[in-house]
Amino acid sequence: MKAYLSVFRMRWKMELQYRGAVIGGIVCQMFFGLILVSLYRALYAGKPQALPIEAVASYVWLQQAFFRMQLSSDSELMDKIRTGSIAYDLCRPLDLYGYYYARILAQKLLGSLLRAGPMLLFAFLLPRGVGITAPVSLPALIAALLCLILGLLCTCALENITMAFTMRTLDSRGVQAMLNLLMVTFSGNILPLTLFPDSWQRIITLLPYAQILDAPIRLYTGQYALGEAPRVLLIQGIWTLALMGLGILLWRRHQKRLVVQGG
Numbered sequence: 001m002k003a004y005l006s007v008f009r010m011r012w013k014m015e016l017q018y019r020g021a022v023i024g025g026i027v028c029q030m031f032f033g034l035i036l037v038s039l040y041r042a043l044y045a046g047k048p049q050a051l052p053i054e055a056v057a058s059y060v061w062l063q064q065a066f067f068r069m070q071l072s073s074d075s076e077l078m079d080k081i082r083t084g085s086i087a088y089d090l091c092r093p094l095d096l097y098g099y100y101y102a103r104i105l106a107q108k109l110l111g112s113l114l115r116a117g118p119m120l121l122f123a124f125l126l127p128r129g130v131g132i133t134a135p136v137s138l139p140a141l142i143a144a145l146l147c148l149i150l151g152l153l154c155t156c157a158l159e160n161i162t163m164a165f166t167m168r169t170l171d172s173r174g175v176q177a178m179l180n181l182l183m184v185t186f187s188g189n190i191l192p193l194t195l196f197p198d199s200w201q202r203i204i205t206l207l208p209y210a211q212i213l214d215a216p217i218r219l220y221t222g223q224y225a226l227g228e229a230p231r232v233l234l235i236q237g238i239w240t241l242a243l244m245g246l247g248i249l250l251w252r253r254h255q256k257r258l259v260v261q262g263g
Helices: 002-015 019-046 053-065 075-083 086-090 096-125 138-169 173-186 198-204 214-221 226-256
Strands: none
Touching: 002 096, 019 053, 019 096, 053 096, 053 214, 075 086, 075 138, 086 096, 096 138, 096 226, 138 173, 138 214, 138 226, 214 226
């Protein structure tokens, strides 16, 4: 465990070096947040929906604040697989899945924290109906934070499955593009899942993508009652363990068949 914590700390320090990228990401997500909220306000002006616009605006800002948690990948690992330098990592006295899980966890966690703070402060300063509202209660906020942590572990497990397929294909672009499309669609990033038909939501909310940000946001805004928190956390835990188990199986299987390219 100490070795994996060291890997986590090293990746954390590496991510702190890219301050310009962080500032650019914050500005970009603020811009998209304002655009999306404006679009939903225009939609509501023409045809009011059952879900209050304040809840939709909060949903949008929380999605944008933690956007980095969804769409970020370990490009260094992709390069290593493509060039064959992953052979050096195979010599490490560590489980390779755990090694790269710790790296991607540090990358997604720090990237989210650096962007979420300024963005949420900005969103809280905006007028009601445009910015983010306070959580419905303190217990709901605590449940949402616990749910967010499990969502982070779930998305890291999904990312490592993508990397496992890259070991066989040597090109992650196809798998990554497919995963990103599923991620932004069924996590509520393009359209809040709360605006989907109820019949769709019964299925979509059970998928692993909805566990990443949709579930924590619904607890935060009160769309999930506090009594539903144990059920939501149980679903998240099951998906996280299942995806981690599948990832470990794929990594170990593909490591045995890995062909190192180059010299």
